[in-house]
Amino acid sequence: MIEFGHGTHVGLRRARNEDTYYADPDLGLFLVADGMGGHQHGEVAAALARDSVVEQVRAGHSLLASVRLAAQRLEKEARHRRDALPMGTTLAALHLHDDGYDVAWVGDSRIYMHSDAFRLVSHDHSLVQELVSAGRLDPELASRHPQRNVLTQALGITAAEQLHVGVAAGRRSQGQAFLLCTDGLTDGLGTSSLAATVGRRDLAAQECVDHLLLDGLEASGNDNLTAILVRLR
Numbered sequence: 001m002i003e004f005g006h007g008t009h010v011g012l013r014r015a016r017n018e019d020t021y022y023a024d025p026d027l028g029l030f031l032v033a034d035g036m037g038g039h040q041h042g043e044v045a046a047a048l049a050r051d052s053v054v055e056q057v058r059a060g061h062s063l064l065a066s067v068r069l070a071a072q073r074l075e076k077e078a079r080h081r082r083d084a085l086p087m088g089t090t091l092a093a094l095h096l097h098d099d100g101y102d103v104a105w106v107g108d109s110r111i112y113m114h115s116d117a118f119r120l121v122s123h124d125h126s127l128v129q130e131l132v133s134a135g136r137l138d139p140e141l142a143s144r145h146p147q148r149n150v151l152t153q154a155l156g157i158t159a160a161e162q163l164h165v166g167v168a169a170g171r172r173s174q175g176q177a178f179l180l181c182t183d184g185l186t187d188g189l190g191t192s193s194l195a196a197t198v199g200r201r202d203l204a205a206q207e208c209v210d211h212l213l214l215d216g217l218e219a220s221g222n223d224n225l226t227a228i229l230v231r232l233r
Contacts, residue, residue: 001233002096004030005206009213011184012221018042019182019226020050028096029057032226034109034182036088036154045087045156048074053093063095063102067155067165071106074156088157092122092180094230096172103178105166107154110186114177118195121168121178125153149183172232177205181227185212188220198229205229 002025010017018035020043033049035042049070056066070091078087090107103111108124123129127150131137151157153164179198186194189212197203197211209227216225 002028003205003231003233004229005204005209006228007206007209007213008224008226009217011224012217014224016043017224018046019184019224020046021180021226021228022050022054023228023230024054027054027058029054029093030095030178030180030228030230031091031093032109032180032182032228033092033155034090034107034184034224034226036090036151036157041081041087042089045074045089048077048087049089049091049155053091057095063093063104064165064167067091067093067104067106068160068163071155071158071160071163075160078156088154090151090182091155092182094178094180096230096232099171100169101172101178102169103167106158106163107151108149108183110179110181110183111168112179112181112194112198114179114195114198115173115175118191118198120191122166125164125166126151174232176232178230179227180230181212182224184220184223184225185216185227187223188216188218193219205231 006023021032023030033046035046052070052073053066090109092105092109092111095102105122108126111122212227
């Protein structure tokens with residue numbers, strides 16, 4: 001059995017919401033996408049990526065293949081628009097199937113898993129994460145770095161043949177929970193705060209998501225916020 005909650009908010013400083021998401025327990029597919037702020041048609045890019053991944057997974061393609069096909073579709077769409085700036089989006093997706101799960105991501109939208117402990121499954125495709133991985137930046141300073149929003153990979157901006165899609169897989173089990181969210185949530189809330197809310201079994205999944213969005217708005221609210229919480233019963 002799958003229980004899930006979902007929600008999005010424009011935030012306190014943005015005029016429009018360039019985030020989007022999809023949640024379908026019958027297909028076993030859940031995803032969030034964050035259209036690139038400052039780029040034209042960010043909301044269009046996010047919606048195109050969402051719809052393309054849904055279409056391909058429904059047709060029987062793997063999650064990885066679906067994300068790559070979405071990248072190709074975005075690249076093709078951008079060529080037709082003749083805009084000075086490209087269409088771009090991040091993506092974080094979970095596909096539940098049989099007894100297992102697959103996750104895939106591009107950019108800095110994140111995927112966390114809660115089982116015995118709460119942990120980050122994805123890793124950001126960002127300049128700051130590269131600095132941390134190279135030992136050139138203290139992880140404690142990453143969330144305050146002035147270039148923390150500079151991405152190294154994004155659908156529609158990175159050439160499809162050069163795109164690095166992060167992937168992970170495992171066996172699904174009763175009691176697991178997955179949190180998918182855009183950076184508008186994680187910019188304001190640290191891992192311990194996310195874990196405390198996701199771990200509240202006295203709340204339904206939708207109530208947890210509502211709390212996360214409210215906490216994110218109170219902590220920052222500078223960007224659009226989107227979250228999906230999926231629990232396996």
